[in-house]
Amino acid sequence: MLLKKLIKKSMPYSKLSTINTKIIIHMNDVWASYDAKNYSLKGITLSIERGTNYAIVGKSGSGKSTLLKLINGMMNPSKGQIKVDYQTPNMNKKQFRKKMSKIGYIPQSLGLVKNISVLENVLIGALPRIGRLNSLLKNFPKYEIEEAKKIIKLVGLKGKENRKTYTLSGGEKRRVAIARALMQKPVLLLADEIVSELDQVTAKEIMDLIADAQKRLNLTAVMVHHDMKLALEYANRVAVIKEGQKILEIGIDGEKIIDFQSGNISQQEIMELYNNESEK
Numbered sequence: 001m002l003l004k005k006l007i008k009k010s011m012p013y014s015k016l017s018t019i020n021t022k023i024i025i026h027m028n029d030v031w032a033s034y035d036a037k038n039y040s041l042k043g044i045t046l047s048i049e050r051g052t053n054y055a056i057v058g059k060s061g062s063g064k065s066t067l068l069k070l071i072n073g074m075m076n077p078s079k080g081q082i083k084v085d086y087q088t089p090n091m092n093k094k095q096f097r098k099k100m101s102k103i104g105y106i107p108q109s110l111g112l113v114k115n116i117s118v119l120e121n122v123l124i125g126a127l128p129r130i131g132r133l134n135s136l137l138k139n140f141p142k143y144e145i146e147e148a149k150k151i152i153k154l155v156g157l158k159g160k161e162n163r164k165t166y167t168l169s170g171g172e173k174r175r176v177a178i179a180r181a182l183m184q185k186p187v188l189l190l191a192d193e194i195v196s197e198l199d200q201v202t203a204k205e206i207m208d209l210i211a212d213a214q215k216r217l218n219l220t221a222v223m224v225h226h227d228m229k230l231a232l233e234y235a236n237r238v239a240v241i242k243e244g245q246k247i248l249e250i251g252i253d254g255e256k257i258i259d260f261q262s263g264n265i266s267q268q269e270i271m272e273l274y275n276n277e278s279e280k
């Protein structure tokens with residue numbers, strides 16, 4: 001009861017509808033370790049539906065970034081199975097690298113090239129499809145440059161195409177990272193805390209931008225958040241991770257909250273999530 005009441009307090013007003021029911025990401029009892037001794041993820045099982053916005057919330061060090069790295073094939077699980085669009089993620093496998101070109105991964109650090117322009121950063125998203133020689137020479141076809149400019153406008157950076165990326169504000173840099181990911185024409189967007197440390201207005205603008213791209217492209221978004229309130233406002237589902245385990249998973253369907261897993265979380269912990277995360 002308390003859970004429902006708390007969630008109601010920050011009810012979503014801009015919801016995405018679930019488009020279809022096909023699962024794009026499935027994890028079954030996934031364990032992950034960086035040193036083969038300590039486990040950063042301990043038995044994660046989850047399914048993510050195509051076209052939805054899936055939020056992962058949890059305190060620092062709980063395993064959120066590790067989870068995204070596994071989905072992107074940058075890290076392999078010690079135990080358990082992962083399927084991303086019917087394939088096992090592994091960046092060392094040629095077949096999956098092809099898929100990776102359709103996964104827009106935005107790391108916590110954003111991964112932008114500081115000394116080049118906004119336009120050049122966004123064009124990096126087109127590299128996988130312009131061929132090796134052209135990409136070595138940075139020889140972009142005209143239509144790709146036009147596409148990049150269109151996306152730059154879409155993310156609200158029109159007029160800043162030629163600005164060096166290091167001269168931009170934090171919010172603007174996030175927009176560039178989103179534009180670069182959209183330039184990939186992704187089927188999946190993985191975003192690691194891209195709205196953390198932003199003021200509320202900018203954070204909402206960026207989330208609206210992603211929600212809009214999702215609607216247009218039937219894009220699946222898996223987003224790590226620090227802020228439970230924001231996650232509830234935009235996600236179709238929210239998973240809470242604590243010490244490498246999923247301790248809560250809820251679905252949000254209009255005004256309805258669907259409880260998928262709340263057995264392992266105490267009311268005290270729910271209170272803490274709100275108190276810690278929504279004060280900012």
Ligand SMILES: Nc1ncnc2c1ncn2[C@@H]1O[C@H](COP(=O)(O)OP(=O)(O)O)[C@@H](O)[C@H]1O
Pocket residue numbers: 034035040058059060061062063064065066067
């Ligand atoms: N490159 C790494 N090498 C060793 N341990 C790591 C590395 N990255 C993360 N960890 C450890 O894995 C755990 C989960 O980290 P992470 O997934 O980054 O958490 P979060 O993103 O929720 O803050 C932490 O204990 C962290 O110290």
Ligand SMILES: [Mg+2]
Pocket residue numbers: 064065066108192
């Ligand atoms: Mg992290």
